[in-house]
Amino acid sequence: MLITAARPQPLSRPKVEFPTDEGAHPEAKTEWWYLHGYLEDEEGKSYGFHHALFDAPDVINGRYNVDLPAMPGAVALDAALTEETDGQHTRSRQMTILPPFLKHPGLKQDELDVSYHGPEGNFRLSRWDSQTIKVSGIAGRGQLDLDMKQTKPVLLMGGDGEIKMGPNGLSKYYSFPRMEVEGTLLLDGEEKTVKGSAWLDHQWGDMAIFDGYKGWDWFGIQLENRTEINAFRFRAEDGGTVQASVGILSPDGSQSVSEDFQLTPGRTWKSEETGAEYPIEWHLSLPQHQIELDLKPSLDAQEMVGHPPFLYPELAPKPSYWEGSMHVTGTIAGQPVKGRAYTELVGYPGDRLAVSQLTPETIELAQKLAAEHSS
Numbered sequence: 001m002l003i004t005a006a007r008p009q010p011l012s013r014p015k016v017e018f019p020t021d022e023g024a025h026p027e028a029k030t031e032w033w034y035l036h037g038y039l040e041d042e043e044g045k046s047y048g049f050h051h052a053l054f055d056a057p058d059v060i061n062g063r064y065n066v067d068l069p070a071m072p073g074a075v076a077l078d079a080a081l082t083e084e085t086d087g088q089h090t091r092s093r094q095m096t097i098l099p100p101f102l103k104h105p106g107l108k109q110d111e112l113d114v115s116y117h118g119p120e121g122n123f124r125l126s127r128w129d130s131q132t133i134k135v136s137g138i139a140g141r142g143q144l145d146l147d148m149k150q151t152k153p154v155l156l157m158g159g160d161g162e163i164k165m166g167p168n169g170l171s172k173y174y175s176f177p178r179m180e181v182e183g184t185l186l187l188d189g190e191e192k193t194v195k196g197s198a199w200l201d202h203q204w205g206d207m208a209i210f211d212g213y214k215g216w217d218w219f220g221i222q223l224e225n226r227t228e229i230n231a232f233r234f235r236a237e238d239g240g241t242v243q244a245s246v247g248i249l250s251p252d253g254s255q256s257v258s259e260d261f262q263l264t265p266g267r268t269w270k271s272e273e274t275g276a277e278y279p280i281e282w283h284l285s286l287p288q289h290q291i292e293l294d295l296k297p298s299l300d301a302q303e304m305v306g307h308p309p310f311l312y313p314e315l316a317p318k319p320s321y322w323e324g325s326m327h328v329t330g331t332i333a334g335q336p337v338k339g340r341a342y343t344e345l346v347g348y349p350g351d352r353l354a355v356s357q358l359t360p361e362t363i364e365l366a367q368k369l370a371a372e373h374s375s
Contacts, residue, residue: 016161016174018154019127021202022112024055026103028204029169031055033114033125035135036220036342037148037181037198038325047185047194048082048298048325049139050342051123053114055107058100073098075107077116077123081140082325084298089324090140091304094118133179133200146183148198150176155230155249159257163245169207176200177220177228177249197222199342201230213242215321215347217263219284219295221328223339226251229291231261231284235347248289261286269300271320276303276349278322284330293330295341306349321346 025031036050057073076095083089096118098104106115112127121138128134128147136145157163157173165171179198184191199220218232233244249255265279280300284293302324322345329338 016156016172019112019130020110021172021174022127023109024107024114025172025204026055026057026107026109029056029058029206031204032202034201034203035125035198036323036325037146037179037196038340039181039185039194039196041185041192041194043192045083045085046298047142047196048084048342049142049144050078050080050323051125051135051137051139052076052078052323053116053123053125054078055104057098057103059097070100072100073102073104075104075116077118078304078323079121079123079138079140080302080304080323081142082299082302084325087299089299089302090142092120092138092140093304093306094120133176139185141187143186144183145186146181146194146198148179148181148200150179152176152178152226152228152249153253153255155228155247155255157230157245157247157257159255164243165205165207169205171203171205171207173201173203173205175202175220175228175230175247177230178222178226197340199228213237213347214239215345217282217346218344219282219341220343221284221293221295221339221341223328223332223337225332225337225339227332227337229284229286229293231263231286233263246286248286248291256289258286258288260288269297269322271301271303271305271349273303273305274320274349276320276322278303278345278348280322280324280343280345282343290333291330293328293337295326295328295343297343298325298327319346320349322348 032054034052039047054076058071059074074095074097078093080091115124123137125135131150133148155175155177161172161174163171163173177199181198182195185194214235214237216234221229228249231246234242236242244259246258246261262285264283266281268277269280270277280297282295303322306320326341326343328341
């Protein structure tokens, strides 16, 4: 069988439109809504949480940039809670495989209302009014029910909400990087009143997220002087940078974009579960903006462990990665600053397959699964 790589097509050039583009885009090869935040309860205990809801209408095309007929789709939810005060991290990773061409009913178009229902717990992210977004559902071993109010303008990555996404495609990408949060956290049968801050990303496009590079490092930073920084890079197989992008939202709401920043990894942590060694301390330098920041984790062990290679690893877009809450210190124009961040480190375990490893046997397995889900 001849395997042909799908040629990425440019996205439409119009800017991101609100609130329409907050909803699902089933025509996209890959889409996700990503949320993280920091909470404090009435006893002064602190927590970090993160959610990632993924939609890949065609798993093979979305993962490998290879177009095969009638492939199954997948919707997945990652949810985690870092109990910073108590030094505990718990996670949940769920996935639903869909028959070819079937849209997930929990992903509404033209409005922000996306949900997932699974055996380990449910999740819903929805817009309540022009300034308020609600989230409810599983977060590690806990349950969250939060109201999140936007306190700053949207951050449009790339300047107009569109960026190159690795070597094979483009992405629409925006962030609500500063939301005030209040609500409840249910732990061990006890409902705790919590408050804090959160960050929401939404990204979709024709990119193949596991094709052409080793992985990526991403940083979502909230500083106490009300500066927010969205910075990431794609790594080549040799560890070098394929592509880098940063968006900065200033305290007054103005924003700037750049590709001029430097990342220096520091201390590493080795996972006992996967054997992966992650650089979990970083120095971020943005010379053009006179920003120098050091990031250190609130807890070393914040790995999101993927499915072991027991059942269809070629088809499950669920690699292991590190996703954790961080403490930030540094300077802007020589003045001291501090804050919080979440960091995402992907590709360090090396447990994903490259396009070159998409063998005829894998293709046959994919077609078999597609036929089973179609029947």
